[in-house]
Amino acid sequence: MRILLDKFSKSFGTTSVIEDMNLEVGSGEMLALLGPSGCGKSTTLFAICGIHRPTAGRILFGDRDVTNLPSQERNVGVVFQSYALYPHMTVEENIGFPLTVRRVAASDIKKQVAGIAALVHIDNLLDRKPSQLSGGQQQRVALARALIRRPDVLLLDEPLANLDAKLRLEMRSEIRRLQKETGITAILVTHDQVEAMSMCDRIAIMKSGEIVQVATPSQMYQDPRTAFVAGFLGNPPISFLKGKAAHGAFVSTDGKLQMTLPALSGIADGTALTLGIRPEHFGTAGNVPVEGKVTFAETQGRENLYDVVLPDGSVIRSIQPVRDDVTLGDQVRWGIDSKSAFVFAEDGTRL
Amino acid sequence: MRTSRTLGMVMIAPAAIMIFLFYLMPVVLTAIFAMTNMSTATGISGGAWQVTASAVNRLKTTLPELANGIAEPRFVIDEDGLKELEALKLKPGFATELRAQHIGGVYPSRREAERDIKALKDRPNTREVKQISDIFNRSVLNTRFESRDALMTSLDKLGFKLTPEQQQIVSDATYTGWVWTSENFSTIANSPDMLQILINTGIYVAVTLTLFNVTYALFLAVTTHYMPSNTASVFRAIWLLPRITPVVIYILLWKWMTWDNGFISLFLAQFGVPPKNYLLDSAYNAWFFVILINGFIGASMGMLVFSSAIKAIPQTQFHASEVDGASRWQQIRYIILPQLRWPILFVTCYQTLSLLASFQEIHLSTRGGPGKSTEVWSLAAFHTALNNYTGNLEYGLGAAMALVLVVVGLVLSLIYLRVFRYDTLISKPLIED
Ligand SMILES: Nc1ncnc2c1ncn2[C@@H]1O[C@H](COP(=O)(O)OP(=O)(O)OP(=O)(O)O)[C@@H](O)[C@H]1O
Ligand SMILES: [Mg+2]
Numbered sequence: 001m002r003i004l005l006d007k008f009s010k011s012f013g014t015t016s017v018i019e020d021m022n023l024e025v026g027s028g029e030m031l032a033l034l035g036p037s038g039c040g041k042s043t044t045l046f047a048i049c050g051i052h053r054p055t056a057g058r059i060l061f062g063d064r065d066v067t068n069l070p071s072q073e074r075n076v077g078v079v080f081q082s083y084a085l086y087p088h089m090t091v092e093e094n095i096g097f098p099l100t101v102r103r104v105a106a107s108d109i110k111k112q113v114a115g116i117a118a119l120v121h122i123d124n125l126l127d128r129k130p131s132q133l134s135g136g137q138q139q140r141v142a143l144a145r146a147l148i149r150r151p152d153v154l155l156l157d158e159p160l161a162n163l164d165a166k167l168r169l170e171m172r173s174e175i176r177r178l179q180k181e182t183g184i185t186a187i188l189v190t191h192d193q194v195e196a197m198s199m200c201d202r203i204a205i206m207k208s209g210e211i212v213q214v215a216t217p218s219q220m221y222q223d224p225r226t227a228f229v230a231g232f233l234g235n236p237p238i239s240f241l242k243g244k245a246a247h248g249a250f251v252s253t254d255g256k257l258q259m260t261l262p263a264l265s266g267i268a269d270g271t272a273l274t275l276g277i278r279p280e281h282f283g284t285a286g287n288v289p290v291e292g293k294v295t296f297a298e299t300q301g302r303e304n305l306y307d308v309v310l311p312d313g314s315v316i317r318s319i320q321p322v323r324d325d326v327t328l329g330d331q332v333r334w335g336i337d338s339k340s341a342f343v344f345a346e347d348g349t350r351l
Numbered sequence: 352m353r354t355s356r357t358l359g360m361v362m363i364a365p366a367a368i369m370i371f372l373f374y375l376m377p378v379v380l381t382a383i384f385a386m387t388n389m390s391t392a393t394g395i396s397g398g399a400w401q402v403t404a405s406a407v408n409r410l411k412t413t414l415p416e417l418a419n420g421i422a423e424p425r426f427v428i429d430e431d432g433l434k435e436l437e438a439l440k441l442k443p444g445f446a447t448e449l450r451a452q453h454i455g456g457v458y459p460s461r462r463e464a465e466r467d468i469k470a471l472k473d474r475p476n477t478r479e480v481k482q483i484s485d486i487f488n489r490s491v492l493n494t495r496f497e498s499r500d501a502l503m504t505s506l507d508k509l510g511f512k513l514t515p516e517q518q519q520i521v522s523d524a525t526y527t528g529w530v531w532t533s534e535n536f537s538t539i540a541n542s543p544d545m546l547q548i549l550i551n552t553g554i555y556v557a558v559t560l561t562l563f564n565v566t567y568a569l570f571l572a573v574t575t576h577y578m579p580s581n582t583a584s585v586f587r588a589i590w591l592l593p594r595i596t597p598v599v600i601y602i603l604l605w606k607w608m609t610w611d612n613g614f615i616s617l618f619l620a621q622f623g624v625p626p627k628n629y630l631l632d633s634a635y636n637a638w639f640f641v642i643l644i645n646g647f648i649g650a651s652m653g654m655l656v657f658s659s660a661i662k663a664i665p666q667t668q669f670h671a672s673e674v675d676g677a678s679r680w681q682q683i684r685y686i687i688l689p690q691l692r693w694p695i696l697f698v699t700c701y702q703t704l705s706l707l708a709s710f711q712e713i714h715l716s717t718r719g720g721p722g723k724s725t726e727v728w729s730l731a732a733f734h735t736a737l738n739n740y741t742g743n744l745e746y747g748l749g750a751a752m753a754l755v756l757v758v759v760g761l762v763l764s765l766i767y768l769r770v771f772r773y774d775t776l777i778s779k780p781l782i783e784d
Contacts, residue, residue, distance in 0.1 A: 088690050
């Protein structure tokens with residue numbers, strides 16, 4: 001079922017959190033909502049599931065306007081950021097609750113709970129109370145409770161934040177498989193960009209109540225619309241260099257680095273610019289040479305990470321296949337791949 | 352180590368003294384009083400020995416002869432009486448002749464004594480005969496003896512020869528002070544009045560508690576929970592009014608409403624219903640109003656406790672349950688009520704105890720009437736020990752009734768703890784997987 005936010009605004013008293021947001025999530029699509037803490041991700045989810053009424057704008061499920069429909073009538077499954085488990089119920093009762101209030105027969109509930117609990121690997125904990133569970137176990141109970149009644153829309157507010165790396169990988173693919181199988185439309189809020197990129201069809205990046213860009217993970221990575229988006233995606237993150245425009249080229253503050261870029265034709269000389277270089281585009285293969293000193297070196301197994309400080313003090317990160325000829329303190333001369341560099345105006349928009 | 356322990360004792364001493372004086376002493380004193388027959392008649396200090404009419408009555412069953420004899424006046428011509436007679440300065444011949452002829456004479460009745468006095472040579476006139484016989488009246492009836500020995504000596508002089516056992520019986524029967532006894536409890540156990548009062552108390556406590564202090568309070572707390580917070584505050588304040596109004600004034604309002612020229616009567620008069628005192632016209636109505644008055648005062652506490660307990664439930668649980676599809680009613684049933692078990696237990700316990708112990712509302716409204724139909728245990732204890740029409744205040748019996756109340760309260764609390772399965776209310780420590 002398609003979800004459409006149409007000029008959706010939400011304010012609490014005088015503090016406006018979200019203004020005129022437009023967002024469409026296609027039927028059966030899984031969208032990641034990515035953004036810094038406090039940008040309004042949870043608020044958006046709360047409005048979609050009906051806990052908060054929008055201050056203005058409409059929310060549509062399919063073609064049905066649900067803006068003023070109570071939560072109970074929306075058939076939305078939610079995994080809350082704080083789990084929101086019922087402390088007085090056992091795990092079994094917690095998971096079965098959406099069915100209990102629907103007056104499903106007790107034996108049916110038991111069967112379905114057992115099935116979904118096995119799926120999230122908590123079938124051995126059914127008799128415990130939430131206070132007797134670890135954070136990750138509680139999270140899985142919350143997930144099971146959201147999934148059990150096959151919702152039309154699934155909203156996940158950082159559902160995997162408390163799991164260990166292995167379990168997280170496993171749950172990622174489980175959730176994705178379930179979502180695809182059942183054709184649920186899902187929105188996943190996360191701080192983990194790898195999670196967003198690996199699980200979701202598209203990513204929406206939010207910044208202080210606004211959606212900055214919505215795109216597929218690879219588009220988002222290769223074609224960021226702003227410096228914020230470019231900085232948000234990628235690990236290790238992109239490096240930024242300050243400079244100016246001069247004759248269709250980017251010139252660093254101390255003038256030592258010059259790079260001609262097609263995007264800069266027609267830009268007035270002296271315009272303040274920011275150059276963005278992803279770590280994989282700085283290394284031995286680049287075409288624009290840069291000299292600097294290695295101030296940080298770390299191996300990640302398959303790859304090595306380096307921080308190179310340029311004479312003017314700015315830092316460029318580099319990621320390269322493992323090599324052991326470069327050590328901390330070495331003077332290096334590596335190159336930037338100018339075709340893959342992004343250049344941004346002073347306000348952050350990409351040129 | 353030693354000094355810190357001493358210091359600890361010193362620090363805790365004021366608290367210990369307070370606990371002893373204001374918490375334990377009242378119960379201990381109540382228990383002590385309960386084991387006596389103290390009353391207005393006995394006083395609370397020591398007593399004296401006095402052959403009262405009721406003492407004679409008590410003796411009639413065990414020592415009928417003595418009882419009859421003791422009740423009769425006795426006349427003894429003795430030296431004390433003769434000296435007194437001389438001091439009266441009547442004709443000196445009276446004393447002289449009596450001393451000579453009749454010294455030591457014991458007359459079982461006034462008639463016999465006066466026969467001898469009349470026969471004196473100096474011929475006393477009727478008034479003098481009476482005067483003289485009064486002097487020799489040695490009856491013990493209504494005479495106060497400061498000690499047991501004085502009573503026994505006196506009886507001995509009058510010719511009652513008693514064995515030590517009989518002396519003990521007489522002493523017990525005539526002692527006017529209080530004595531140790533467990534009779535209070537057998538009185539309570541055997542009296543049909545007490546049974547009725549016990550039943551009254553049970554009904555009063557159970558109905559007020561379940562209908563008002565818990566159910567109505569829950570209803571108020573839950574409804575205010577679903578109101579906007581400002582409206583809720585206003586309603587809570589209104590529902591607190593009965594609690595914060597001085598109880599005398601609050602009950603006066605109810606009286607104005609229920610008197611025969613009060614609001615209800617005036618209103619119903621419009622429809623031709625004759626006025627009457629609705630508060631006291633029947634036991635049923637009296638109970639109705641007594642429970643209503645106590646209920647409205649008592650519900651406010653439950654409301655406050657339950658409201659704050661509901662407030663303590665994290666908002667997200669309500670959000671989650673809405674999303675899970677729970678209606679309001681289901682939210683109340685599955686989310687709110689189960690998490691109010693501990694507050695409900697607390698309110699039930701606390702209100703049971705305060706309903707058992709408090710009687711001022713009943714005392715001020717119906718005074719236990721009509722008749723004794725709204726008399727409850729604590730009010731009955733109050734009436735018995737401190738305030739009744741006959742004027743004989745039975746402190747001992749009253750204290751015994753109060754002690755019964757304490758025991759009943761304790762037992763009920765223990766039962767509640769079991770019924771609410773107190774152990775399950777305490778969360779278990781985290782068990783690692
Ligand atoms: N009930 C409320 N009243 C006032 N302000 C609120 C309320 N709820 C949220 N906010 C504000 O709205 C903004 C967005 O909050 P929200 O919870 O949506 O952030 P978020 O993107 O989910 O952050 P996080 O990643 O830390 O969970 C925050 O600045 C927060 O302070
Ligand atoms: Mg959040």
